[in-house]
Structures are given as C-alpha cells and as structure tokens.
Amino acid sequence: MADYVYGPGRTHLFVPGPVNIPDPVIRAMNRQNEDYRSPAVPALTKILLEDVKKIFKTTSGTPFIIPTTGTGAWESALTNTLSPGDRIVSFLIGQFSLLWIDQQQRLGFNVDVVESDWGRGADLDVLEAKLRQDTAHTIKAIAIVHNETATGVTNNLATVRKLLDAYRHPALVLVDGVSSICALDFRMDEWGVDVALTGSQKALSMPTGLGIVCASPKALEASKTAKSVRVFFDWKDYLKFYKMGTYWPYTPSIQLLYGLRAALDLLEEEGLDNVIKRHTRLGTATRLAVEAWGLKNCTQKEEWFSNTVTAVVVPSYIDSGEIVKHAWKRYNLSLGLGLNKIAGKVFRIGHLGNLNEPAVSHYAIRCLEVMLKEERQAFAAFRSGFKVLDSRSQKPSERPACFS
C-alpha cells in the first residue's frame, strides 16, 4: 500500500528547490532536440553566456553553464582553482555546508573547518583571527555558502570581503549561491567573489540540470596552475571551445538552453532588484507567520534571516517529519525536512523562485496554520477526501492514465 497521493488539483512546491517553474519556461522547453554543432546553437549560447552574468552581478566574470547539478558545480569550483593539499577555510553551519566540506575533504584539500551551531551564520570573528595569523598566506581559499539551505541562514559576504581586504589576503573566495542567486542580493564583482555558483532548479525556477558557475579573472588565472584532477568539470575545455566559437566541449541540453533563455527573459522583465524585493516580502511574511504561530525560527539572529528558506523549529513532542509527510499527503504541499542533526526538529518552508505573495501566505501558510491548529469543524468534510494511489510504482500496463 503506497503512502502517497495522486488526484485532482495541483502540486505546491515549498521546498527550497526544485521550485515551481513558470509556464513560459515550461513552454520554451517543450521542444525537439537540435544539432548543437549547427550555427544556431552557438549563436544562442553566445548571448546566454553574456546575459547569465547579470544574475551574478558581474561584468568581469566568465560563466560556465555545465550539464550537472549544484554538487557538480561545487566540484567545478574547487578542482579548477585549487591543488590537492591546499588549505581551505570552510564554514560548517548546516547540512549543505557540511556536504560541501565532505566533498572538499574527499577531493584531497586541507579543510580548516569553522563550525557554528546550526541556526547561526559563519563565524567571521574566527575568520578574522585566521586571516590575521596567516601572514604566510597558507589559506588558499575561503569556501562559504551564501545561504545555508538547511537552516535558513544567510551569511554576510560583504564582511568576508572587508576582512580579506583589511588583511590584504589573497585567498580566493568560493561561494555556494545555490539558494541565494536570483533571489537574494548577491554582488560578485562588488564583493570580490572569485567563484560563485548556482543550480537551475533553484531561484532561476527551471528544471534541474544546469550547474552555473562564474569565475573571476583571478579564479581563471588560478585555474591555469591548479593541479586537481578534472576532466568533465575542467574549465580549460570550455575555454577552448569558447575561443573556437562552438562553445560546448560536449553535448548541452538544448531544452535547458531555451529554458534558460526564457528564465533570463522573465528575470529581465521583472527586474532582478524587484525579484530580490519580492523575496524580501516573502521571507518577511513567512517569519511573521511563524512568530504568530508561537514557533521558533531555527535562525538565531535577525542578521542571518534568509529570504529564500525558513526553518521552523517544532515543539519537542512533535516530529517535524510528520508535518512534512502530512502536508504532502493531504495538501499536495511539499515542505523541506529537517536534515541531519536537526532531523525531526525543524521543517523548512522554501519561499524562493516562481512564487508570489498569496501563494506563500494564502496557501502554504494557511495550510500550515490549519495543520498546526488541528483542522477545525468547517473543514471536517475533507477528512476522508484523498485518494491514495500507488501508480508510480506500477508496471506500465497497470499504471493509471493520470500518470502519463
């Protein structure tokens, strides 16, 4: 007996990725393959590479649109700029920074982990202390998530830059912008970020499949001597094809390129700064609701509040996983689980990407309110309402048509 629902109505994604795709992006991707060695695809790519820089707020950066996920984008950022044994100062503040650190260690770097309690931001005082001491410049890179998706914590990148400048430290700044870029205020050039990256299924509001990495001139320079082993993720191959004007060292997804074109057009239409303001409103409203419910935000100080994801701490007698499960089964509402050490203790509301105010406050928040307060009489009629199918685990011939 399956434990999930299929029936009338829509799916509502309030996980911090993959997010709800706008219809024009779905339409743009509804297409045949094309020959990527024809003159048309390079022409499309050329302007995409130009336009995609805007989401990083960079003019000097070089973007790479890699057929991979955020995890691959991380690997691309690290292996192209560093050599095995290089010292990285890396901030552990939640599950995603933990996974990145795990990757850094497995790739053979010397990771100097600065841990914070989950719910707190990167400890920049520790960074300052380390920079002060590191007159020999043994620190080759700072690796930091702009926004920790697991806890809803936004780090202060401007301060990272100020500290580096203050100590005239040449370390590269590698930023995971997976749950920030296109939603939070991110300024690659102004903050002197050397590698920034995101994934297409996050605030860009596309399907999964593109890891978008942007390298500063300094990062590109570093890539010439970086000794980490890499082939699939090697920028060198991309740069070679950029120079030839054919752009792709291997086959890109045509559909995702057109989807990216549509996504960038929508961003331009709304205006990136308006998009960021919209996320501020969505984050504010979510936090006001959490406060109104009498629940605690996992994020411990206002300075770290995230406008893309809010991790809500549930009372100790509740398993937050049950809320997530219930939301999915009864409301077609996808929420994020608590991960690792906060599993069962928090659930996460993703409020990023193609969402507007009423969707957040009048659907997601409302469903949560009802779940949290127990369903009241007016909705008692719904109690037995949902159909439970296990269609997706069935053989084709047994699968119902809705699955098609």
Add this chain to the structure above:
Amino acid sequence: MADYVYGPGRTHLFVPGPVNIPDPVIRAMNRQNEDYRSPAVPALTKILLEDVKKIFKTTSGTPFIIPTTGTGAWESALTNTLSPGDRIVSFLIGQFSLLWIDQQQRLGFNVDVVESDWGRGADLDVLEAKLRQDTAHTIKAIAIVHNETATGVTNNLATVRKLLDAYRHPALVLVDGVSSICALDFRMDEWGVDVALTGSQKALSMPTGLGIVCASPKALEASKTAKSVRVFFDWKDYLKFYKMGTYWPYTPSIQLLYGLRAALDLLEEEGLDNVIKRHTRLGTATRLAVEAWGLKNCTQKEEWFSNTVTAVVVPSYIDSGEIVKHAWKRYNLSLGLGLNKIAGKVFRIGHLGNLNEPAVSHYAIRCLEVMLKEERQAFAAFRSGFKVLDSRSQKPSERPACFS
C-alpha cells in the same frame, strides 16, 4: 495604464468555467495535427463515443461530440428535436437559463417561460399545473438547466421525470448540464432525459471547444421529423458518418479528442461517483465558509444548493465587481461576476472540475477571507507587491517574454 497583473506565480481559476485543466490533459493535447480520414482517428473516435456515454449515465443514448461551445450545444439540442412554433416549457431562474430562452425564442419556438426569483429553483408546481392542463400534449419539450451557473441553483430533475410520468406526458426533456455533468449526480437514463449536454471547459476540465450532446432514442426519433433549419448542428450528418465508420462530417480537433481521452481516463481512475462526492465536499466547505463570514448564499433553499458554484451575496454597500477585480489583480484568483440583475450584488465561487479541498478552502476561501476582513498586519508587507503590465495589449516587438 493597464488594469491587470502579470508576474510570478500561478493563475487560480475559481470561475465556474473554464476550469483548471489537469496536467495529464494538457500533456495529451500537446501534439501535432493528424489526418482525421486516416484509420487511426476513427478508431479513437469509436471508443470515445462509447466512453463518453458514461458521463451522462446512459447506455441507450447517442452522443455527439461537436466542435462548438455550450451555446452551440443548446442550439443542437433544440433544432434537432423541435420544429418552429413548437411549445417549450422553459424555466427562467438566472442568466444562463435566460440566454437559453432567448435562443429558443430567436429560433422560433413558442416558449412558455416559467420564471422564478433568481436564487430559487425551477417552479415545478407550475410545471405540474401545466402538464395537468395539457391533455392535448401541446407541450413538445421541457427545457431546464440542471444547474444554473449564475445563481448556484441545482434543479431537481428526478421530480421533473416523476411529473411527466404521473401525467403520462410525452414531452421531451432537454437538459443543460453545462455546469453539472461530471460534477453533480446526473442520470440520463434513470431520469428519462432526452437531450443532455455539456461543454468541455466545465467539469470535464478541458479547454473550450467541444459541445457534447447526448440524445435518447426518443430524441433521435424526434430528429427525423423536426423541421428546424440546421446544417452545422444537424445530427443527421453525424449519424451518416457514424454509419460509414468515419464519424466526422467535418474536421474535428485532434488535440481535443486526445484531451477528451485523457479526461475520461482521469474520470475513470477517480471514479465518477467519487468525483461527485468530491464536489459535494467542495460545495459544503464553501457554504460553511460563506456562513462563517456572515454572508448570504444567493441560493435560497438548501434543496437547491449547488456543489459546483456558490453565488455569494455581498452587503449592499459593496460592489461585488470590485471584489472580483481585486481578487484577480492581487491574488491571481479568478471569481465569477454577478450577471444581469444580480450584477454588483453577488460574486461567484466556482468549485468544479480539477480542484481539490485545500485549493478551495486554503487558497480561494483564504484569499476571500483576507480580502473581506481587510488585510491584517502580518500581510502588510505585500501591499505594494504586484507588478502591473499591459503586455497582452502590446505589439509583438514590445511584448515581454513571459507572454510567449
């Protein structure tokens, strides 16, 4: 300056048609044209004609899937069964029965109008009186809406049949099931309905474009002698092509045929009786909400409550049109206007088709609650949130990409 919105997020249709289309139906229609004279399209049509009978709960009826709208389906029902000057007893209980009566008059029938206050059902006592008197059987047909979409009133068709049987009256029963079939309990054979009809964009949850008409054997017999002028809507042409096994007197929409296939598959999967129960829950919840708001249902008695649409009476100092406009601009929420004599006095919540319980009670009802109670502090951040574009009135070169 345009007065409508385009931006992130989805459209929420709570008009009583066109309704929200399920994704599998959209997918099924995402296709090329086909040659309707090939062997494939007749094979598809044959089984569609068989399966579509189920939505009428008929085994003896003959369906016609006409490339038209509900208005065309009305015309098909009337002109195929009646001759100019024929007496029709017709019930005026709202804007859609009014429009049908207007059509009946313009088509040259002798329409015996039985009017009720808007908000009340068909006056069957008057019908009884007329049947009692009509020993000469001058009444050739009873024309009645199963559900008046303008007022949210469901008529009692079983009683109509009982009265006709009681007086052994041979009048044809023509039923507009536009906002009932596939959502309310409708029983063509059991209730002795002679012509029933619906439109694809209603509870079938498809795009507009199919007027689906079903004729009883008695109606088919009547069509042989009916003298109303008709060509496009003539059942005779359909029946000729049915006999030839090619089915179509003129070109059908291939896309809509595959869409209908998907819609019928979904109905079969959920089960028509479960679909009807779901609509009962949606109607009940909506009415409980209206009651909780302290507002009046336009429908004056419980026996006429509609499970597909609820017309809500607003206090006299409010223009209901403003609510509809505001809901659309601020919440991407489409509600129905009050029509004709109840314009400005009611707004309508459509709760039919591809909707589930949380969409109705946690989105539509919630948005309405917030609008009605004034937006409270928690949502104040949204006040300036919406972008107003007039994209759809622009020339192609000026239109933003989201419009594509």
Add this chain to the structure above:
Amino acid sequence: MADYVYGPGRTHLFVPGPVNIPDPVIRAMNRQNEDYRSPAVPALTKILLEDVKKIFKTTSGTPFIIPTTGTGAWESALTNTLSPGDRIVSFLIGQFSLLWIDQQQRLGFNVDVVESDWGRGADLDVLEAKLRQDTAHTIKAIAIVHNETATGVTNNLATVRKLLDAYRHPALVLVDGVSSICALDFRMDEWGVDVALTGSQKALSMPTGLGIVCASPKALEASKTAKSVRVFFDWKDYLKFYKMGTYWPYTPSIQLLYGLRAALDLLEEEGLDNVIKRHTRLGTATRLAVEAWGLKNCTQKEEWFSNTVTAVVVPSYIDSGEIVKHAWKRYNLSLGLGLNKIAGKVFRIGHLGNLNEPAVSHYAIRCLEVMLKEERQAFAAFRSGFKVLDSRSQKPSERPACFS
C-alpha cells in the same frame, strides 16, 4: 486486426488540412485555461481582431473568430447576410462547393447552381450571362470557393468583381477561402469580397477549432435585415460584445487564441507575400513532379492550377484510395482521397501551411515516386519493416504507452 501503423518516426501531413503545425504554435497553446472575463483576454482579443484582418488584406472588414469549423463559418456567412428564399448564384466545381451548396439549400435559399466539370473552374461566362439578364437584381449573392480543395482548382475572383462592376450589380460576394487564405493571393478589399472565411487548421497551420469570418461594411449592413434564423452564428451578438469591449458572447478557447497570436506572428515574420510566393514554389514543384511521372493533373487548365493542393489522376487500372492507404501505412504520409465522383480516380497532395520545399519535393514527392515506380532494390530491406498496432482502439489498460 488493425490496418494502421504506429511506430518510430514522424507523421507527414500532405492532406489539404489539417496541416502540420509549427512548433512555436504548439508551444504557445501548451497552457492552462484562463478566465475570459478577466481584463487580460479582451486585451489579447482586441489586437488579434486587428491583426487577423491582414490575412484577408482588408482594412474595412470586421472579423469574427468563431469557435467552429469551416462548415460553421459557411453557415455564419450565409445566415447573417441572407434571408430564406434569397437567390444565390453558386458554383459547383467539386466536393466542397457541392457541400456548401447543399448547406445553402438546406438553409432555405434559392440556389442557382452553375456546374462545371470537376477539374474546371467556375464558369464565369455563365455568371456574366446571369448578371446581364438580372436587371431586377434578384441575385442577392454570389457564393464561390476561392480554391476547390477537392480538385485543386483556383477560381478567378478578380474577374467576378469585374463582372459585377461591369453590370453594376449589387450582389454580395461570399467567398470560401478555406484552402486559400494565408497561402494564395487573396484580396478582400481590392476584389470587393463581402464575406470571406477560413478555418484555423488550413493555411494558418493551427489545430482545428476556429472559423474565421470577415465581413465587409456592406455585409454588416445586410446582416441588419437578413432574416435567416441564427443564434450561435449571429454576428449581432459578437458586435454587441465588441462594443462592450468584452468581445466574447460565449466562451472562446484560450489556447487557440494564443495559438492564433503565434500563427499571426509567424506570418508577419515571414511576410504574407513571401508565404504566398513559397506556396507558388510548392505548387510548381508538385506539378512538375506529376508531369515527370507522366500523370495527369485533375485541374484542366493552367489558369486554375492551385498552389495549395494538387489532385493527381491515376491510371484507370489503379484505385487511388490504395495509394493513399499505402502512403499512410508505409510512409506515415497522409494524402487526400479522391472524393465523391472522383473517388478512386485521384489522390490529392496538400502543399499548404507549415511546409517547406524539401519536405514537399524530397519527402512527399520522393515517397510517391518510389511507390509509383515500385520500390527498387535499394529499399528492399524495408519491406518487412513496419509494425502494425491497433493501439488506438484499445481500452486504456491495454493501450501501449506511446499512445499517451
């Protein structure tokens, strides 16, 4: 055992409608329903009504975009401009003019049929004789197909106008442009056409579902006094809603409106005159091929050659239906059958709409060449190649997935 094919590869439509839809039109239609009473749909409609005039080459005409087929568009043209008993001079030159004449007769007009051999154009000498004699102006309308789809014959509308002018005859000119408009040179204003009409699935290259009718000021004037019974097709209702700025007397197909927007954008991009030139090339190439095969064109004189459809006469010992069947089964190639009195004697190659030169000459003509000359050794390997499925006649649970 089914007699049709499903398998890898594409369908190739060379019927004179429905035609191959361009991908941007399919993408534009891949969407949800919208509320047609919101401000957005009227804004879209307004500009569509303006732009659609261009396909008729009219500035003074009033277009009606009716949710119907070509047959419905015929009915709209006739019933809005004429009264029962009115004399129409109507040219019978093939199956489609025959069907229109049948409709004219069933609608109660006094049809003065001018018949030509099938393969010849309208006999305008007879028209001249009738106009000369008709000093009393008993002829109320001339009904003529611009292009007879069954025989591939294009009539000379400029001459019709000249004759009417020469005799100062006030008859309305009603033109079926179903297989001409958007492909052949058609000039509503210049030729003084009073009603012109087409269907969306023809040279506009959309799905079936829109009957597009355009009325001259004189036709609109005539509609005020025309006594033919009409409701669904009544222009009066459209004009009333045009005036109100809400445009639709009943529910339009949102998907088709966006499809029409995309189709008109493509026409504008290619340029209507370039589109017409392209069809001239497609027609010329097809006729050269037919000549090269040593077969006869059904069209008897060059002046009537059609650039949208070519009817090819087969030798008497061949049943043309077999060629059509074989083309469909073996080549996924849809050709038109010979209809009525030329059934079995001709097959038709539609070369209109979204087609280019290599598709016509290198696919359709090539497949025909191979079929006609017997398949040669090089392709012998294909003989046993096709899979025959009867998927479309099966119950959902038995249908293969490709059908989804």
Add this chain to the structure above:
Amino acid sequence: MADYVYGPGRTHLFVPGPVNIPDPVIRAMNRQNEDYRSPAVPALTKILLEDVKKIFKTTSGTPFIIPTTGTGAWESALTNTLSPGDRIVSFLIGQFSLLWIDQQQRLGFNVDVVESDWGRGADLDVLEAKLRQDTAHTIKAIAIVHNETATGVTNNLATVRKLLDAYRHPALVLVDGVSSICALDFRMDEWGVDVALTGSQKALSMPTGLGIVCASPKALEASKTAKSVRVFFDWKDYLKFYKMGTYWPYTPSIQLLYGLRAALDLLEEEGLDNVIKRHTRLGTATRLAVEAWGLKNCTQKEEWFSNTVTAVVVPSYIDSGEIVKHAWKRYNLSLGLGLNKIAGKVFRIGHLGNLNEPAVSHYAIRCLEVMLKEERQAFAAFRSGFKVLDSRSQKPSERPACFS
C-alpha cells in the same frame, strides 16, 4: 549577416546524437518540478532502475542514472573502478575513443593505447598479444568503444570477452556504448562487460542530460578499493541512497525521469530486438545508397559496419564541411561533420534512435542525392526559397516570435 536559416517546416536530425525525440517522450517531459524527497519520486526511480537494466541486457548489473553527459559517464566508469597509475589497454580508432583516452590520461591512468587507422576497428590481435604476455595481470582494464561515432565502426565485443576468457585474464571491460546501446546488439551479461554506459540523447531518443552507467558485480567490488578521486561521480553515494530507498544523493531532473519512463515504455512496446532489427535495416539502406552514389564508406570492412552511423568519404576536391553546411541551410537537415584527422574528408549520417525507413531513405538520402547530383530542373523553383534570419543572436526585443 547570419549564415543559418529559420523558417517553415521541420528540423531533420541525422547527426549521431542528439537524435529526434518521439512525441510521447516530449509530452511526458512537459511538466512541473516535483519534490524528489517525496514518496513519489523514489517509487518512480525504483522501477526505472529495474527497467533500465534491460537496455544493457543485464540482470546482475547495477545502474546509475547520473545527471551528466556521456563524458561524465566515462569519468564515472573510470574513477569508480580504477586507481591512478592503473594500466588500461585502450583502443584509439576515431575521435571519440581519442577523447576518452585523453580523459584516461588526464585522470592519471597508465594508458596503453592500441591505435588503428581511422575506419578500422580495434585491433584485437594486439589485444591478444598483450593479454598473452600479461601473466602478471598488470592490465587492470580494457577500455573500448562499442561503436566509434566518428567513423561508423562497430567493435566486436564478444571477441574481447573470448580473449579474456582464453587467457583467464581478470581485467575489467569498460565499454562506451554511447552510440550503440538501444540500437545495436549489446549484451552486458553475456559478454562479461563490467561497466557499460550511454547518454540519454543517443539511441534512447531523449534530450541530453542523463549519463546512464551500469556496473557488473565485479565492477562494484572494484569500486570499493579504487583510489581515484571522485565525489560527484562516486557510486558510493548512490549506493548509500539506494539502500535508504531515497535513491538520489543530489537533485535529479524530474522531467528526464518521466522522459526515461516514456522512452523505456516505447522500447518495450516496439521490443528491443525489433529496435535492433530496425537499425540494421536503416544501416543497410544507407550503405546501399552510399554505394549507389559511388562514394566510399569510411569503415573499411563489412565486419565493422555500423548500423547507427555511416561516415561517407567525399571525393578529394570536395570539402565535406560544405555538404554539412549546405544540408543544414537548405534542407533543415543536420548531418555530422568529419572530426579531427578526417575533417573535411567525411560527413556522417546518423541513423539511430527515433527514425524510420522512409525518413532515412526518402528524406535524408534523397536530399543528399539531390545535393550530390546538383539540383535538377524540377527543383529549380526552390533556388531562391529560403529565408535567412539571425534571430537567435538577437536581443529579446528584436527576436521574432517564431523563436519563442
């Protein structure tokens, strides 16, 4: 001035990937994101992992569906089974085996390259000699392409297995099946292949984006001790999530999973062995045509003829790149270029994936015939036919609508 075409008609892909996608696969992918941590996605994944084994003809293998391309799949195969310095015998027979060898070298393996003339298969006599000598089992792996996409050469994998068995050699067999699996006869279990891999955009006929890798039990065992650095491509992470039943170490593309479901359903419907037979017919017909043209197949012996791609040698006074360019501009026909040392000397006809016989022989071959023989009089009318747009390089506001 742009040098590419956009206009009416379709694109015809006869490159050896990306190939033409079947409509049911496009439809299946026309959908929203879903939460991959919900119960639904694992249920879908579970059966996909089971069904995808069939394309490898394995029951004992473990598949990995990785969000990457063929290049990434190569990297996954190598890094999971081998340690830096390990000796690989690798066959260089064309551009793709060359690229794989380059990757092997850059990943730090000791690559023992066995080169053949381009157009010849892997030299298995040399392999035999090496195996005979290698009594110390210094050869850790044999890396071989099943089908070299650049030259149209199919290697004999059964013989590789026989040789290994004959010398009881434990080397792993790593097979690039990118242009063979789902099209040529490939038998993982029977031939004792240890790692086999393909990409979604090849014979599976999907968009680019999935690298599908299958590991034998012996390969899985090897992965436990392989010391190559890997994170994104590490099977260990996949296996950990397989065990947990959540399947994905990072975000998969929901759309591609549903596309894969549809693609596997189509394969099952046609039958993998019928698919292979179809490719045999397509390959045979193409070679017969090349022979009829008097041109030479790049593949030098019949035993290596490829049924998925044919590389055609052009006379020395022709630049094959011109043919490819011309085919694309004039016929919307995408052919493969000659690569590296055969650039300008061959063009390639891809005849794999969603293609049928008439598409190959009546479109691609026909267009090539006409190009090669000079266009004859019958098609002279086309000479000026094509519109040249540079739409894809334009800014959004300047781009024509067809681009949307």
